[in-house]
Amino acid sequence: MKVLVINAGSSSLKYQLYDMTDESVLAKGLVERIGMDSSILTHKPTGKQEVTEVSEILEHTTAIRKVLANLTDKEHGVIDSISEINAVGHRVVHGGETFKASALVDGAAKSEIRRLFDLAPLHNPAAVMGITASEVNMPGVPQVVVFDTAFHQTMPEKAYMYAIPRVLYNKYKVRRYGAHGTSHDFVSKAAAEYLGRPLEDLKIITCHIGNGASVTAVKGGVSVDTSMGMTPLEGLMMGTRSGDIDPAVVPYVMNKEELTPGEASSMLNKHSGLLAISGTSSDMRDIIDGYEKGEPNSTLAFEMYEYRLRKYIGSYAAAMDGVDVIVFTAGVGENASLLREKVLSNLTFLGIELDKEANKVRSGDPRRISASGSKVEVLVVPTNEELVIARDTLRIVQEQA
Numbered sequence: 001m002k003v004l005v006i007n008a009g010s011s012s013l014k015y016q017l018y019d020m021t022d023e024s025v026l027a028k029g030l031v032e033r034i035g036m037d038s039s040i041l042t043h044k045p046t047g048k049q050e051v052t053e054v055s056e057i058l059e060h061t062t063a064i065r066k067v068l069a070n071l072t073d074k075e076h077g078v079i080d081s082i083s084e085i086n087a088v089g090h091r092v093v094h095g096g097e098t099f100k101a102s103a104l105v106d107g108a109a110k111s112e113i114r115r116l117f118d119l120a121p122l123h124n125p126a127a128v129m130g131i132t133a134s135e136v137n138m139p140g141v142p143q144v145v146v147f148d149t150a151f152h153q154t155m156p157e158k159a160y161m162y163a164i165p166r167v168l169y170n171k172y173k174v175r176r177y178g179a180h181g182t183s184h185d186f187v188s189k190a191a192a193e194y195l196g197r198p199l200e201d202l203k204i205i206t207c208h209i210g211n212g213a214s215v216t217a218v219k220g221g222v223s224v225d226t227s228m229g230m231t232p233l234e235g236l237m238m239g240t241r242s243g244d245i246d247p248a249v250v251p252y253v254m255n256k257e258e259l260t261p262g263e264a265s266s267m268l269n270k271h272s273g274l275l276a277i278s279g280t281s282s283d284m285r286d287i288i289d290g291y292e293k294g295e296p297n298s299t300l301a302f303e304m305y306e307y308r309l310r311k312y313i314g315s316y317a318a319a320m321d322g323v324d325v326i327v328f329t330a331g332v333g334e335n336a337s338l339l340r341e342k343v344l345s346n347l348t349f350l351g352i353e354l355d356k357e358a359n360k361v362r363s364g365d366p367r368r369i370s371a372s373g374s375k376v377e378v379l380v381v382p383t384n385e386e387l388v389i390a391r392d393t394l395r396i397v398q399e400q401a
């Protein structure tokens with residue numbers, strides 16, 4: 001059984017082809033800068049030479065076509081024909097209240113995901129493009145959708161309701177949903193396993209810090225609160241997203257600058273965060289570079305990012321009346337040792353002691369970065385959203401058979 005996993009992000013598309021007989025990855029890759037001047041496709045076939053292709057890829061349909069061409073290529077391909085792909089699993093950010101678990105794609109599922117476009121304008125449209133392109137290129141192959149929001153459906157009402165007129169929830173389902181659930185679920189389980197302790201007994205704070213970023217309070221294995229809200233805009237400061245902001249700022253600026261709702265949304269989602277404060281980049285590598293050189297705008301961006309993340313960790317320790325484990329994951333969380341060091345060295349009131357040397361180690365495996373006397377275990381756990389999606393896809397397709 002071969003499963004192709006597609007993670008269609010706002011301007012990128014990641015893919016992995018799994019052989020599920022042993023969960024081995026046959027090939028993986030990434031299409032970056034979709035819709036920008038020159039897109040980059042990086043294809044990594046296991047055991048073969050990596051290839052990079054620069055071309056103009058304006059939307060996700062073309063991206064998938066190029067991915068399939070690479071997977072079946074005579075030289076750097078890993079399968080002879082597309083027909084070897086038995087199922088496709090898609091990451092979908094927003095499942096609303098409808099999807100509490102992964103689901104098989106059919107007409108009804110697709111139109112429900114479309115109905116949820118407003119709730120995840122940067123992400124759900126890309127997912128539907130991925131699904132449609134897969135249907136066109138791989139007709140008859142079953143497809144499964146795995147939702148970022150599903151894991152957070154356990155949040156209690158007091159965590160997911162906004163203090164605004166209830167009619168808005170009743171009419172439009174305006175509430176908090178969270179995101180990155182597949183990752184928070186995976187790394188919290190992996191952390192318990194690494195520590196050899198029962199998940200049911202643990203209070204874990206998982207920090208998924210990538211381009212999009214969110215923090216989750218996981219108590220006894222379930223999400224009890226998370227920093228993203230109705231859309232992936234709430235919470236932490238991110239690469240290009242503002243995170244938490246006084247809602248009064250929005251109508252004020254819309255009025256002053258004569259912005260449409262779409263323009264206001266674009267300002268907060270695409271032109272804010274690290275990019276806005278640094279004035280140069282949304283990429284944490286560039287921000288750290290600037291910070292280390294003492295460049296003032298990057299320094300402010302880094303300090304705001306760190307401060308806001310630290311405040312969320314503190315508030316989730318309060319939400320759970322304690323914390324046993326803190327987990328860092330995703331692009332920034334797994335790699336930015338300086339950010340981890342700054343966050344953790346300012347959380348000593350929680351009894352956290354950092355092992356500075358362990359924090360500098362680079363590895364693809366879960367690892368402990370807290371010192372032996374630390375009251376809270378701090379781990380770096382590489383996330384693997386794709387593996388979770390492949391497993392769910394296999395299970396759901398087999399249940400149908």
Ligand SMILES: Nc1ncnc2c1ncn2[C@@H]1O[C@H](COP(=O)(O)OP(=O)(O)O)[C@@H](O)[C@H]1O
Nearest residue numbers: 209210211212282283284285330331332335336
């Ligand atoms: N070595 C590194 N140091 C600091 N940040 C890094 C490093 N490598 C990657 N990143 C950050 O990780 C981010 C991407 O994370 P990722 O989890 O892949 O995001 P997404 O899934 O949202 O595209 C990049 O924007 C970059 O800022």
Ligand SMILES: CC(=O)OP(=O)(O)O
Nearest residue numbers: 009179210211212232
């Ligand atoms: C939901 C979200 O923010 O996703 P990503 O981090 O992939 O942008």
Ligand SMILES: [Mg+2]
Nearest residue numbers: 210211212330
């Ligand atoms: Mg991601």
